[in-house]
Amino acid sequence: MVEPSQIGPSAQIIDGKRIASERANVLRKRVTKFVAVNGAPPALAVVLVGSDPASAIYVRRKGEQCQAVGIESIQHRLPHDTTEASLLYLIAQLNRDAGVHGMLVQLPLPAHIGADKVLAAIDPDKDVDGFHVTNAGQLALGKPRLAPCTPLGCMLLLRELGTELRGKHAVVIGRSTIVGRPMAQLLLIADCTVTIAHRHTTDLAALCRAADIVVSAVGIPALVRGDWIRPGAIVIDVGINRVPDPRSGTGATRIVGDVAFEEAVGHAGAITPVPGGVGPMTISCLLENTLQAAELIEGRLAGTLG
Numbered sequence: 001m002v003e004p005s006q007i008g009p010s011a012q013i014i015d016g017k018r019i020a021s022e023r024a025n026v027l028r029k030r031v032t033k034f035v036a037v038n039g040a041p042p043a044l045a046v047v048l049v050g051s052d053p054a055s056a057i058y059v060r061r062k063g064e065q066c067q068a069v070g071i072e073s074i075q076h077r078l079p080h081d082t083t084e085a086s087l088l089y090l091i092a093q094l095n096r097d098a099g100v101h102g103m104l105v106q107l108p109l110p111a112h113i114g115a116d117k118v119l120a121a122i123d124p125d126k127d128v129d130g131f132h133v134t135n136a137g138q139l140a141l142g143k144p145r146l147a148p149c150t151p152l153g154c155m156l157l158l159r160e161l162g163t164e165l166r167g168k169h170a171v172v173i174g175r176s177t178i179v180g181r182p183m184a185q186l187l188l189i190a191d192c193t194v195t196i197a198h199r200h201t202t203d204l205a206a207l208c209r210a211a212d213i214v215v216s217a218v219g220i221p222a223l224v225r226g227d228w229i230r231p232g233a234i235v236i237d238v239g240i241n242r243v244p245d246p247r248s249g250t251g252a253t254r255i256v257g258d259v260a261f262e263e264a265v266g267h268a269g270a271i272t273p274v275p276g277g278v279g280p281m282t283i284s285c286l287l288e289n290t291l292q293a294a295e296l297i298e299g300r301l302a303g304t305l306g
């Protein structure tokens, strides 16, 4: 049988995994230089509360990627019943620790801990996730400092394509503070015309059909259909959805995005796969934000001594 995707043109598949590994090679050299100047590597503290299996996997992957480029990874794994007060105390310690340049608290947090309060406690200069209100505000003002890693990674993928972004109509599906909103802000800074869609948006299909760039960050498999994609449009699929794998027959699962990939690949000009698209770029940008934070902090310290 001929699959629809085998008929007609097929999109360029944007290889985030390859791009992230090329960036890691460049980053490794910058880290080596940092160590030569400062005598110690940049250090990232990652805090994980509870034992959500997906979060545990992400945290482990972040640690491995840090090591691969020479960034020191400090991991704090706290039990699920950790109190908000003791988490805030740990953050205060990490804020004061001159050997820690970047920190992040893995989300989601257990329900008894107020995520807003926790994110607000992180020193904005060490906020490598870019979730602190100061960094979110800077981004909203069009003057980003530390910006969220996933949207930064999406921008790097768009830039990698080499297409002019100015004047393009970008539709961002999702308005979360960690992906959709900051994504829209970065596209606006790049002079796109930006539309943000969410669960109350009417006729999402028609909106997407008018888009030069579609970024989906929702968390619903096959939400975005192939015939929503204008011929030649760029599709960035942020969604990570675990679904049963019918091919396995054993109840195993696999990961898919928000976009019906096999359909969309016959319409799009370029498209990110899941896995291997946005995900690896998120971690790449986390490492780059950590080095940026470390360079700022150490540069300022050197300035006060000199």
Ligand SMILES: NC(=O)C1=CN([C@@H]2O[C@H](COP(=O)(O)OP(=O)(O)OC[C@H]3O[C@@H](n4cnc5c(N)ncnc54)[C@H](OP(=O)(O)O)[C@@H]3O)[C@@H](O)[C@H]2O)C=CC1
Residues within 6 Å of the ligand: 150, 173, 174, 175, 176, 177, 178, 179, 180, 197, 198, 199, 200, 201, 204, 217, 218, 219, 220, 238, 239, 240, 241, 278, 279, 280, 282
């Ligand atoms: N690849 C990566 O590196 C990363 C991937 N992810 C993945 O991206 C996805 C989004 O994550 P996150 O932003 O944290 O998720 P949230 O659940 O916080 O946000 C989802 C957004 O989608 C909107 N939405 C829900 N249903 C619809 C619908 N039917 N039509 C249009 N919009 C809808 C919601 O609208 P409303 O605001 O109205 O509720 C909300 O704004 C998830 O799959 C997540 O796993 C997340 C982070 C990093």
Ligand SMILES: Nc1nc(=O)c2c([nH]1)NC[C@@H]1CN(c3ccc(C(=O)N[C@@H](CCC(=O)O)C(=O)O)cc3)C=[N+]21
Residues within 6 Å of the ligand: 058, 061, 104, 105, 106, 107, 108, 129, 149, 150, 240, 255, 274, 275, 276, 277, 278, 279, 280, 282, 283
């Ligand atoms: N404080 C905080 N910061 C985050 O950045 C943050 C978070 N909390 N909570 C959860 C989400 C999700 N997220 C991902 C990171 C990497 C991949 C990734 O590497 N994905 C690979 C592999 C997917 C797999 O096999 O599991 C890929 O898409 O190819 C995915 C998702 C960061 N998040």
Ligand SMILES: [Mg+2]
Residues within 6 Å of the ligand: 237, 238, 273, 274, 275, 276, 277, 278, 279, 280
């Ligand atoms: Mg991906």
